[in-house]
Ligand code: OXD
C-alpha cells in the first residue's frame with residue numbers, strides 16, 4: 083500500500099513494507115522522491131495490477147471496455163514519440179552520431195533536474211522494478227531497471243510490457259547495476275509541445291545508465307523499460323560491453339509439422355512497413371497443415387553469440403505488445419485481435435470509445451465505422467454525433483492509437499517464449515515499404531553485404547510525401563530513432579557480433595508493398611502469404627533450392643516458391659521476382675550519399691557497396 087510521505091520522511095517504512103531490499107535502489111528512490119517532491123511513494127509489481135486497475139477506474143483515468151479490457155485517452159498534444167526532443171547524452175563527445183542527437187550530459191543533467199524539481203508535488207511516485215529479459219537470461223545483467231513514474235496509467239502499461247516486481251532487484255550480484263529511469267509527466271497543458279518553447283526532454287544518459295524523461299505520459303515516451311532501456315540503453319550497453327546487439331526487430335518461429343524442424347527469423351522494418359502484422363502472422367490456410375508460425379515478439383530483439391554452439395541467439399526482452407490499432411482486423415492481423423479479447427487486461431489508448439456500451443473502434447477495424455452513433459466519442463473525447471459538418475470525416479481514432487497487452491495473450495505465442503537462452507537465429511531480414519525496385523525477397527549470404535543492406539534500409543514516407551519519386555527515408559536497421567552511438571561503430575559492432583558466430587544466419591531483404599506502376603494495385607497479396615518467401619529463404623539456407631543470382635542478392639525462381647492457393651497474376655509474380663537495374667542504379671547513388679554521412683564506416687561496408695554497384699553496372703552494360 084502507499085504511504086504518505088510525512089515531512090519527517092516515512093519512506094523507509096514504505097520500502098520495507100514493499101519488501102524492497104536493494105540498498106542502491108532504495109537510495110535512488112529517496113533521491114528522486116525528494117527532488118520531484120512526490121507526496122507519496124508506492125512500490126508496484128505485477129501482483130498490484132488488479133488493485134491499480136480498480137483505483138484507476140475509480141479515478142476515471144481509465145474506463146471499462148468490456149470484461150477485462152480498459153480504455154484511456156492521452157492529452158491531445160501527447161500522442162506520439164517525439165524524436166526531436168529525444169536525446170542521447172554522455173560525457174564523451176566522440177559518442178555523437180548522425181541520428182542519436184547527442185548532447186553533453188553536463189548540459190542536459192541540469193536542464194532535466196530543473197524541470198523535474200518539485201514537478202511531482204501532490205502526486206504519487208510509483209516505483210516499478212522490472213526485468214527486460216526472460217528471467218535467467220545470460221543478458222539479465224543488462225536487463226534490470228527501476229522506473230519511477232508519477233503517472234498511474236504508465237505503471238499499468240509497464241506491468242503489461244515488462245516483468246515487474248521487487249524480486250527483479252532484490253538479489254542482484256551487483257546491487258548498483260540497474261538502469262535508473264525517471265519519468266515525470268509535468269503540466270501537459272503548459273509544455274508548448276511542438277513550439278519553439280517546447281519544455282519536453284527525453285534523455286538517455288547512456289554512459290550513466292540513467293534515463294530522464296520529462297513532459298509526456300504517452301507510452302513511447304513514458305514506458306522507459308521499452309524503448310529507452312530496451313533499445314537506446316541496451317544498444318549502448320551491447321556495444322560498450324562488446325557482448326550483444328539490441329535492435330528494433332520482430333522475432334518469429336516457423337515449424338514444419340511434418341519434420342518437426344523449427345527455424346527462427348528476426349528482422350527490422352521501419353514504421354508502417356508491416357512489422358507487427360508479420361510478427362503475428364499465421365500460416366496461410368493452404369499451408370496450415372504443414373507449417374505453424376509462432377510469435378516471440380513484435381518490436382525488440384537482443385542478439386548474442388552463444389559460446390557453447392557458436393550460434394546467434396535472440397530474446398525478446400519485452401513481456402507485452404504495444405501495438406498500433408489502426409488497420410488491425412480479422413484479415414490483417416487476427417492474432418492481434420485475439421490478444422485484445424475479453425479478459426486479457428488489454429489497455430487501449432486513443433481509439434474511439436462508446437460511453438454506453440464500452441465498445442472500442444479504430445479506422446480499419448471494420449470497413450465502415452459503426453452506423454449507430456449513439457454513445458460514440460472520438461479519441462479526443464468529442465461525441466461523434468455532435469461533430470460539425472467540417473469535422474464529420476475526421477478519423478475517430480488517433481492514427482497512433484494503441485493496444486497494450488501481455489505476450490501471454492497472443493494466441494500463437496511460442497511455447498518456449500520464456501526460454502532464458504533465447505532461440506537460435508536462422509535468418510535476419512529487413513524490409514521497408516517500397517512501391518517499386520525492391521523485389522519480394524532477395525537473399526544475401528555475405529555478412530558485410532547483409533549489414534550493408536540493413537544500413538541502407540528505408541521506407542517511403544507514409545503521409546503527404548508518399549512515394550515521391552521512390553525516395554526513401556533511410557532508417558538503418560529500423561534503428562534511426564533509437565541509435566545511441568555513432569553509426570560507424572554500430573556497423574563495426576554488427577560485423578563483430580555476427581562475425582563471431584560460427585554458424586551464421588542468412589540475411590534477406592523483403593518487400594510486400596510493390597505496386598503496379600499504372601493501376602497502383604499491390605502486386606503481392608501480403609499478410610499470411612508472406613510466409614511463402616520466408617519458407618523459400620529457409621530452404622535456400624538449407625541448400626534445398628538455389629534461386630537466381632542477381633547483383634543485389636539471390637531471388638527465388640517462380641518454381642521454387644510454394645504458391646499453392648495464392649491468387650496472383652503471372653505478370654505480377656514475374657515483376658516481384660525481377661530486378662529493375664535502371665531503378666537500382668538510381669538508388670545506389672542515393673545510398674552512397676546516405677552512407678557518406680557516417681564517419682568511420684568499416685571498409686567492409688564500403689567494399690560491399692562497391693561490389694553491388696559494380697555488379698549492377700556490369701548488368702546494365
Ligand atoms: C515505436 C513503438 O514507436 O514500438 O516504435 O512504439
Ligand code: MN
Nearest residue numbers: 330380381382
Ligand atoms: Mn517500435
